[in-house]
Amino acid sequence: MTFPVKQAVLKILEPERFRGEMDGKPVGLFLLRNSRGMVACISNYGAKIEQLIVPDRDGRLADVVLGYDSLEAAAGGSPSMGAFIGRYAGRIKNAVFDLRGTAYRLNANNGPHCLHGGIKGSRFQVFDAVQHNDSSVEMTYVFSDGEEGFPGTLALRLMYSVTEANELVIDYEALALDSPTVASFTSHAFFNLNGESSGSALGHEVTIYADRYFAMSEDLVATGELLPVEHTALDFREPTVLDTRVRGNQAPDVAPSSTEWVEGYDSCYLVYRPDEGTGLALAARVSAPGSGRVMEVWSTEPAMQFYTGLLPQQPLPGGPGKSGLAYFQQQGLCFEPQGCPNAPNCPAFPSSVHEPGQSRTGRTLYRFVSGPDRSGSDR
Known part of the structure; x- marks a missing residue:
């Protein structure tokens, strides 16, 4: 399947290559479009964003997310790439937490910790999916009581849509059905x-709208403390080109332009909310000077993980990506709005507990404001 782009032809992923069955459930690829040429290809395996086509400053379309071109490649590839993460995003310390006096032991999959929902969190699950129209698809999954060690049955409903303002919108609702549980969700797309x-993403310019970040232990588990970004390499309140701070493949004797070198970012920020409300807030803005593309990250979530990878020479797990090339760390940037990390073990953070009958809702949108038509007002 192809899509005309000025004087070139851009290949859209073929749904036939994603058709199959896993765990007795049908898998497919769902193509979402708007009238301006934006296309999002979403697989119901892990609810993964496999392709996202948007215009550059001159209206030329390109795919701006890392991903795979078949179900076989996605199943054998980097497990988080493009996935919708649950039942709990990030790391839960020592894979255990206490809820109402009962200790729940989770499946550890990151050293002693539980990462992104455990050994077989939602990124490995097949969602039920229904495409309502050309621009949206609804996906559902029910986490069973005891799944990966988490208590309670939790029903998740997820909606992906593309808008005429060149936005990819992710809406979710999670309902606790029978007993108290904990939950935190995020989208784990890798953007370039x-x-x-195109290779390294360190030429991108990043702004993160946060003046505090979550302190982490050496193995990247939130300690429960919030620290100011001021006078640190985590301060992105002003637009900053990543390769002025991240060493990447630069020689050891090359001096950074602004602050000491860091190897990369795997950091979580408390998103700044001027009105202290719970509606959409601007969490980040990223631009690529080469293409002129600009992406804004808006979300109702209180926190956002920013991930580049820390080892530029290390390939991402799995085989080659859509272009037949291996992916390496720092070739894609992740902006992951979510609940507070390790909140079940950090009483000072807002509670992640959901009572039976209580729903958790959230919205994240990735808005592309570049291209020849910059319509689409902030909301």
Whole structure:
């Protein structure tokens, strides 16, 4: 399947290559479009964003997320790439937490910790999916009581849509059905606004709208403390080109332009909310000077993980990506709005507990404001 783009032809992923069955459930690929050429390809395996086509400053379309071109490749690839993460995003310390006096032992899959929902969190699950129209698809999954060690049955409903303002919108609702549980969700797309096969993303300019970040232990588990970003390499309140701070493949004797070198980012921020409300807030803005593409990250979530990878020479798990090339760390940037990390073990953070009958809702949108038509007002 192809899509005309000015004087070139851009290949859209083929749904036939994603058709199959896993765990007795049908898997497919769902194509979402708007009238301006934006296309999102979503698999119900892990609810993964496998392709996202948007215009550059001159209206030329390109795929701006890392991903795979078949179900076989996605199943054998980097497990978080493009996935919707649950039942709990990030790391839960020592894979255990206490709820109402009962200790729940989770499946550890990151050293002693539980990462992104455990050994077989939602990124490995097949969602039920229904495409309502050309621009949206609804997916559902029910976490069973005891799944990966978490208590309670939790029904998740997820909606992906593309809008005429060149936004990819992710809406979810999670309902606790029978007993108290904990939950936190995020989207784990890897973005490269110059195109998914363009190499390093360290030339991107990043702004993160946060003046505090979550302190982490050496193994990247939130300690329960919030610290100011001021006078640290985690301060992105002003637009910052990543390769002025991240060493990447630069020689050891090359001096950074602004602050000491860091190897990369795997950091979580408390998103700044001027009105202290719970509606959409601007969490981040990223631009690629090469293509002119600009992406804004808006979310109702209180926190956002920013991930580049820490080892530029290390390939991501799995085989080659859509272009036939291996992916390496720092070739894609992740902006992951979510609940507070390790909140079940950090009483000072807002509670992640959901009572029976209580729903948790959230919205994240990735808005592309570049291209020849910059319509689409903030909301």
